[in-house]
Amino acid sequence: MIFSKKLKNYHKIIGGIKIKWKFGKIVLFSLAVTILINSTAIAEEVKIIRTLSTTEPAANSEFAVTLNVSGMDVAGIVESIPEGFSYIGTSHPETQTSQSKQKIFFSVIGETEITYRVKAPLSGGGAFTGTWYDPLDKTEGVIANTDVIAKSNYSSKSNYSSKSEAQPQEPESKSTPFLSTVAMIAIIGLSAYCLRDY
Template sequence: MIGLPANRLFCIALLFLFIPAAVCGVPVTRTLSTAEPGAGEVFTVSLSIDGIPLGGVVETLPPGYAFAGTDHPEDRVILRGQQIGFAVMNDTRITYSVAAPASGSGDITGTWEDFLGESYGEVAPSHVAVDGIETVAMSAGERPASQEAAPPFAVLAAIAALLIAGWGGRR
């Protein structure tokens, strides 16, 4: 059994380990205008970005859902199948639209990377279901083989290439 002074020291050490993780938070969060769009309805997805001066965000839509546009600069967006890549340059918010299919459900997932801070992570999944109706195959996270998406880091590499190409022409 650990003595009383050792318990205090152990508790203080735990606090120093867990408090910074809680304070830092997640640099990218997602909000949806609705989690239960109607069939064929276009809804809005907003990404709040905190503390990423230069990096990228890759969003992956569930099968059947389609990217319908964004207010983000066109030269900083790349679309590959169900994945949308956004180049981030001191942005605090990115908004984009998604068209719902006639039926279906699934999770919008995402990853982010801070190129200068050399950190990366995942955006918490957001569940969507047309008219609130769950579909078994899509809500279980399964994807048809024909819709396998490219690895997110390939899209982030493409975003980095867009940023570098954009800087090269601005001299």
């Protein structure tokens, strides 16, 4: 009699653990589904659009170049200005900006707009080019070229074509398929384990 009473208590304890374990399986399965959804979610598209205050500046004049940044909070941007054009300065923090010859390096930490000033040569043209890198997502891309030509006081027309605004290009993404594969295998295994009694 005492033995059967202890056995009933044992079954209640085991039954309570089983109920709690089934609830735990549901929680683990829900967590796995949440991780799966988040790991396959598409990140916000990175866009950097370059706009020039003019694509035909007067010879030896200054003009503004603006980069509108969206889709990333932290990034590195490298802008290349055409030969003959001179970098004057930027309103971007000095500690986040550096220059080497025709290249300007910007560190983006939450900024959505960067404006810098350039001086045109007496004559000539070229293209503003750029690249970006997002260290958090480990993605990189190219900023579309923007053509510019300095208007000489001696020529009324030029055959040089220019665009008023750069168009965004698709980012060249470098993903890590190994981590995605490991996460998927872990989620499938956990799901199978959680659902094995159902």
